[in-house]
Amino acid sequence: MPDDAPSLDDALVGEAVLGVYRQMFAALARDSGAVVDDPELVDVAETLLAAFADAGEDGLSREQMRYVCRRYPTETFENRLRVLKGLGAVREVFPKPNQLRYRASFTSVVGLMFVRRMMLDGGQSEMHRLLALEQLNVADPRMTPAQARDGADGLARAFRLWSVELLTLTNGTIEELREQAPKLWGTEEIMQRAERLHGAILRRWPQLDRTCTDLRAAIYAYGDASRRAAARLSDSAGTTRNLTLLPPETWRTFARTASRDELAAVLDAFVFDAPAPWHEPSAIVTAVEDGPKATPPRPAPPRPATPDPGLSADTGGDAAATERLREVAEQVLRGRDRVAVEDVLDQDWTTARRVLADLTSAHAHPELPYRLTWSDGMAARPQGSPTWVSPGVFERTAP
Amino acid sequence: MTDLYEPLLRPYDEKRRAELVAAFTAVEHAAEPVAELRYPALREPALRRVLGEMLALQGRVLIRARPKEWTSGYHDDVAAALAADPACVPPAEERAVLALVLIHSVAIPRASGLLDDDSWLSPHPTPLEELRRRSQLPIGELEAALRRLRNAGLVGQVKAGGDDAGGYVPGPQFHRLTAGARRRLQEELILAAGPDSPLAAAIRARRRGRTAPPADPSRDRERTP
Amino acid sequence: MTPDEHHVDPQVLARARARVLGAPSQPAADPVPPGLTAASDGDRVWLLPAWPDGATPALLEEYDTAPMPLDRAGQARRVLAAALRCCWTRPDDAPWPSGDAQVTDVLEVYAGMSRGDADLARRWATGELRRLADTGWLLVDETAGTVRTGPRTALWHEDTLASLRDLLRRLPAPPASRPEAAAP
Numbered sequence: 001m002p003d004d005a006p007s008l009d010d011a012l013v014g015e016a017v018l019g020v021y022r023q024m025f026a027a028l029a030r031d032s033g034a035v036v037d038d039p040e041l042v043d044v045a046e047t048l049l050a051a052f053a054d055a056g057e058d059g060l061s062r063e064q065m066r067y068v069c070r071r072y073p074t075e076t077f078e079n080r081l082r083v084l085k086g087l088g089a090v091r092e093v094f095p096k097p098n099q100l101r102y103r104a105s106f107t108s109v110v111g112l113m114f115v116r117r118m119m120l121d122g123g124q125s126e127m128h129r130l131l132a133l134e135q136l137n138v139a140d141p142r143m144t145p146a147q148a149r150d151g152a153d154g155l156a157r158a159f160r161l162w163s164v165e166l167l168t169l170t171n172g173t174i175e176e177l178r179e180q181a182p183k184l185w186g187t188e189e190i191m192q193r194a195e196r197l198h199g200a201i202l203r204r205w206p207q208l209d210r211t212c213t214d215l216r217a218a219i220y221a222y223g224d225a226s227r228r229a230a231a232r233l234s235d236s237a238g239t240t241r242n243l244t245l246l247p248p249e250t251w252r253t254f255a256r257t258a259s260r261d262e263l264a265a266v267l268d269a270f271v272f273d274a275p276a277p278w279h280e281p282s283a284i285v286t287a288v289e290d291g292p293k294a295t296p297p298r299p300a301p302p303r304p305a306t307p308d309p310g311l312s313a314d315t316g317g318d319a320a321a322t323e324r325l326r327e328v329a330e331q332v333l334r335g336r337d338r339v340a341v342e343d344v345l346d347q348d349w350t351t352a353r354r355v356l357a358d359l360t361s362a363h364a365h366p367e368l369p370y371r372l373t374w375s376d377g378m379a380a381r382p383q384g385s386p387t388w389v390s391p392g393v394f395e396r397t398a399p
Numbered sequence: 400m401t402d403l404y405e406p407l408l409r410p411y412d413e414k415r416r417a418e419l420v421a422a423f424t425a426v427e428h429a430a431e432p433v434a435e436l437r438y439p440a441l442r443e444p445a446l447r448r449v450l451g452e453m454l455a456l457q458g459r460v461l462i463r464a465r466p467k468e469w470t471s472g473y474h475d476d477v478a479a480a481l482a483a484d485p486a487c488v489p490p491a492e493e494r495a496v497l498a499l500v501l502i503h504s505v506a507i508p509r510a511s512g513l514l515d516d517d518s519w520l521s522p523h524p525t526p527l528e529e530l531r532r533r534s535q536l537p538i539g540e541l542e543a544a545l546r547r548l549r550n551a552g553l554v555g556q557v558k559a560g561g562d563d564a565g566g567y568v569p570g571p572q573f574h575r576l577t578a579g580a581r582r583r584l585q586e587e588l589i590l591a592a593g594p595d596s597p598l599a600a601a602i603r604a605r606r607r608g609r610t611a612p613p614a615d616p617s618r619d620r621e622r623t624p
Numbered sequence: 625m626t627p628d629e630h631h632v633d634p635q636v637l638a639r640a641r642a643r644v645l646g647a648p649s650q651p652a653a654d655p656v657p658p659g660l661t662a663a664s665d666g667d668r669v670w671l672l673p674a675w676p677d678g679a680t681p682a683l684l685e686e687y688d689t690a691p692m693p694l695d696r697a698g699q700a701r702r703v704l705a706a707a708l709r710c711c712w713t714r715p716d717d718a719p720w721p722s723g724d725a726q727v728t729d730v731l732e733v734y735a736g737m738s739r740g741d742a743d744l745a746r747r748w749a750t751g752e753l754r755r756l757a758d759t760g761w762l763l764v765d766e767t768a769g770t771v772r773t774g775p776r777t778a779l780w781h782e783d784t785l786a787s788l789r790d791l792l793r794r795l796p797a798p799p800a801s802r803p804e805a806a807a808p
Contacts (some may be wrong), residue, residue, distance in 0.1 A: 026670045185597045230601035238517050239581030239662055243509040251510060254592035255502045256533045263495035263536075266587045269482045270580065272489065272572050273471060274646030275551040275759050278428070278681035279701055281780055281788035284708075287701035292739040304426040343698045403659040404676040418714055420679045421687060427761040430692045453676065456659065458632065458640030477640045480632045488646045550755060552692045571692060 023107040026089035026267070044072050044080045046112060048090070052104035059093060059101040084108075124183065124190070130155065131193040138200045145205045152201055152208065152215045155194070159218035162186075166225040174236050177229060182245050185226035194219045290336075290343050322367060328358040329370050329394070338395035359394050369397045407452050419446060423453050430552065430571045432464035435477040441469050464574050472575035492540040493548055497569075499534055500525045500554055502570070504568050506588060519573040519581060524557040524566030635659060642671040647760035647775050663775035665721035670760065670775030678781060696752075703752035705791065706734035707762055710798045711772045715789040720778035724770040727753065729798035736796050 026045070051068040052060060060068075069077045084090040089108035093101050117125055134151045137143050166184050169177045198219065202212045233242055243251075255263075332344050332355065344359070345352040363372035372394050402408075408416050422440035433441070438624045440446040449460050458477035464470050473481070481487040489497070503525035508514045513519060530541060541613055545567065548554040552570040559565030576584065586602045638657035642648055650669045656662040661672040684691050694700065710725035710733060727750075734749040735742040753771065757764040760776040 055590050070510065113553060137634045166571065181597075187597065188595050188600065226597045227601060227604070230597035231605070234586070234598055234601040234605060239578055240505060240509055240514070240517050240519060240585055242585055243506040244512070245598050246506070246510060246589060248507050250593055251502050251506045255499055255529075256608040257535065258591070259535050260537070261494040262492060262591065263534075264491035265494075266498040267494040267584075268488055268592045269479070269587070270576075270584065271481045271487050271644050272551060272553060273575070273643055275692075276643075276646060276776075277697070277700070277759055278691060279704055279761060280680065280682040280685075283682075283697075283782045284705050285787045285791045287698045288705045288737065288795070291698055291702050292735070340430075384532045403674060408676060414679070417683045420676045421683060423676055424681060424683045425687060425689050428684055429689045431690065433687075433689055437689070446792070456636060456639070457643065457673075458636045473640060473644075476632050476660055477637060480637055481641055481644055486640070487641060550758070555693070583767065624718075 005040075021234070022103045023088050023111065026084050026087035026105075026108050026111070035220070037155065041076070041080060042112075044069055044076060045089070045108075047072075048080070048084070049104050049109050049112065052090075052102075053109070058095075059103040061101055065102060084190060124187075127158065127186075127190055128193070130158075131197055134384070135193070135197050136198065138197065138204060145208060148201055148205055149211050151207055152198075152211045155197070156211075156215045156218040159194070159215075159222040163218070163221045163225040166222075166229050170229045170232050174232070178233060178236075178241065178244060179230045182247065184227050186222055191219065191223050191226075195223075286340075287343070290339065322365060325358055325362040325365060326368060328355065329362045329368065332359065332394060333396060338393050341392035341394055344394065371395050371397045403456055404453055407449055411449075415440075415446065419449060419453070422450055426450070426454070426469050427457075427459075428459065429470070432462075432468035432470040432574055435467045435469065445566070460577060462575065462577055470574050475577055475579045478577075478580060482502075489551075489553075492536070492544045493553075495536055496530065496541060496544045497548055497553055498550075498591075499536070500529055500567050500569060500608050501584070501588065502592070503529060506592070519569050519576065519584065520571075521568050523552075524564070524568050526564050526566040528564075529566070627806065638671075639673070643673065646758070647672055649775075661779065663720055663778035665775075670778075672712050672760075672775060672779055680779065680781070682784075699748060699750050700755060702735055702737060702759055703730075703749045704756055705795065706737060706749065706751065707756070707771055707786075708773065708788075708797045709733050709792050711790065716790050718778070718782070719773045719785070720775060722773040724765075724768075724772050725798070727764065727769045727771050730771055733796065733798050 025075060047069055055064070065081065066074075066077060069080075072080075081090065087091070089105050091103050091105065093103055095101055114126070135156065137151060138148060162184055166181070169180050169184070195216075198212055198215050201215075203209055233245060236242070263280070333339055341356070341359070344355060359372050360368070362368050362370045373392060408419060411419065418440040422433075422438040425438055426441075431438070435442040440450055454460055454471050454475070458474055459471045460474045462470050462472050488494070501519065504521040504523050505514065505519055508521060508523045513523065520599065530536065530545075531538060531560055545554065548567075548570070549556060552572045554567045555570045557565050589596065590599050590602060628758040637659050639659055642660055647663075647670045649670045651665055652664050652669045654669070656669060656671065659674055661674045663670045663672055681691055689787040707725070707730045708719065710729045710794040711722045712719050713723060713725075730753065731749050735745040753762060753764055756762040757771075757774065759774075762771055763774050764771045
């Protein structure tokens with residue numbers, strides 16, 4: 001922050017400040033006078049800046065720049081380069097006479113990092129950083145009261161603007177609030193940091209009490225706005241939708257670090273049904289009669305005399321495949337006319353899936369007299385587990 | 400034995416009575432919510448009310464799981480009373496695994512924008528590897544807990560296949576939570592994983608406000624048994 | 625939300641509790657809450673649901689509605705059949721309560737019913753016996769190595785048992801019930 005006492009030539013300072021502004025936001029500039037209207041234009045700038053970072057002190061030639069930006073149209077590239085040069089984000093250097101090279105400005109990269117972070121969390125982490133920085137500043141013996149006041153005023157403004165935005169959202173639609181609130185509302189940690197900072201400023205410079213009162217009011221207003229937004233969300237309809245209010249990383253961290261008891265506590269007020277499968281006497285009889293037998297399986301039953309229209313041996317692969325499906329089907333039926341899919345799949349899953357695939361093909365085969373039917377209520381899920389297979393029947397159709 | 404349901408069923412003719420009993424059996428025992436279309440007693444509001452009264456005798460309520468589909472579950476007050484008895488709550492090792500499955504299969508996909516339905520069921524399996532390698536659960540108890548959870552229909556197993564690594568998803572019992580229980584589950588997870596979040600603060604504040612006065616102002620009370 | 629604020633009827637609570645716990649048991653002398661089916665073996669009484677008009681979950685089948693999924697249902701039922709063959713020794717009586725049978729006998733009968741590796745079959749059957757015991761279909765005393773029918777079999781209707789009795793008569797008998805030296 002510029003010192004209150006102007007020790008440098010004002011014009012020079014002004015120009016320097018504007019120079020930093022220009023470089024910081026060059027990546028977002030559409031031309032020297034306006035911000036981009038297409039996010040792709042920022043991507044071009046980012047691609048270029050990354051290439052400059054890799055290139056080291058030699059910088060890049062114009063051809064090299066064009067090459068790294070080859071997936072963008074020439075016109076877009078030229079336009080970007082012109083703007084970036086105009087704002088000082090990319091400079092021309094002449095390492096040797098007649099050799100034109102380009103270098104990038106460090107400030108623009110920092111500006112872009114800042115912008116990307118803001119897009120991710122709407123300024124939460126920036127606020128953390130600012131608060132931590134100000135806390136360090138307050139402890140710095142060189143810090144003047146005027147600098148401290150500027151810092152506190154800036155934070156108070158940020159908190160007030162945040163509050164206004166949150167309150168506006170809180171009065172809007174629940175969907176928008178749910179989407180935006182996590183970027184805007186304050187965690188308890190931010191509030192605590194802000195209050196600690198406020199206390200530190202007041203202790204060192206009691207004369208800043210008015211500034212501090214303002215800051216405290218802004219912190220409270222922000223805390224209040226956060227609570228209101230959270231209360232509206234926690235009252236909202238929906239029984240899983242608020243899970244989105246914690247970022248995936250928070251969930252993952254909890255899942256990976258929580259102890260067994262911490263995890264178990266989540267469900268310690270829930271009751272569920274005990275497993276109570278029903279075994280109807282007739283189902284027991286069926287299971288035994290249809291189950292694998294100790295005695296060798298009956299010899300293959302006489303094939304139903306289904307006509308084999310138009311299929312001759314020389315159709316090769318197709319006929320063989322059809323025959324294979326017929327064999328699988330007959331093995332499964334073992335002389336019966338119908339069999340429960342559930343029991344057919346009662347074996348290791350790899351085999352079961354193969355059998356299921358074959359039964360499905362047999363069902364779909366226009367020349368084979370088999371049908372696979374699933375009862376309603378549950379979808380057939382060949383990719384799923386046998387547990388989830390709905391009751392189905394594989395049967396011989398009337399010839 | 401005097402039939403508990405007789406006073407409720409007596410006014411109905413044989414056909415209606417059979418319809419009521421069929422619908423009762425279906426919502427109480429089917430794996431998935433059952434369609435109104437198939438059960439006339441679920442379709443007709445008057446019979447549906449009787450069904451609700453039959454379920455209330457068991458401490459249960461009718462739950463509309465999806466439009467025109469119904470199941471049953473414990474009434475919130477009954478569940479709260481039962482949960483006070485440690486014998487009625489699943490053991491810690493099962494609850495811990497189940498909480499992890501809910502986080503990986505529902506919370507994370509939800510927070511990543513991958514889930515549309517407002518449901519505790521999910522097509523996103525929790526990989527066994529995740530439970531085994533990247534959680535604090537003692538490995539020795541993991542397999543046994545998963546087996547018991549599967550037997551109880553609290554988790555379902557999705558076998559590996561194609562691009563899918565397979566794993567575990569919340570089981571059909573999660574259809575049977577009332578809206579109140581589902582909301583409470585969401586809150587418990589948020590309190591556990593993000594105790595510092597403004598939302599957790601709001602949940603705590605609301606619960607304090609609710610327990611202090613004896614009257615319960617919640618809007619979604621279902622019929623008390 | 626303290627539970628007692630909502631005055632849940634204790635009888636209703638007892639029925640819900642029985643569902644949460646499966647088939648809880650209590651000393652036979654304790655009063656059985658109304659609206660439950662009581663299955664007593666003399667010493668203890670098991671609390672089971674009482675369904676309207678006696679409708680069992682088998683009714684779902686008539687409506688093509690899937691029951692709760694059950695892994696390896698066929699295997700579970702075959703092991704249950706093997707166990708019934710051993711402990712339901714007088715099939716003309718009701719299945720509940722039955723006398724004790726040796727777990728080893730049940731495993732032998734099951735191995736005799738299945739194809740392939742008999743050791744493997746015994747191991748599978750041991751796991752199933754445990755599951756059947758967990759769900760109240762059998763009562764297994766693991767230390768004594770004995771098994772008898774579970775209280776849930778008391779929910780079977782007499783008129784649904786004919787084919788099961790017939791099956792049990794056809795199943796091979798357990799090896800002469802002498803005490804086995806080796807436990808599984």
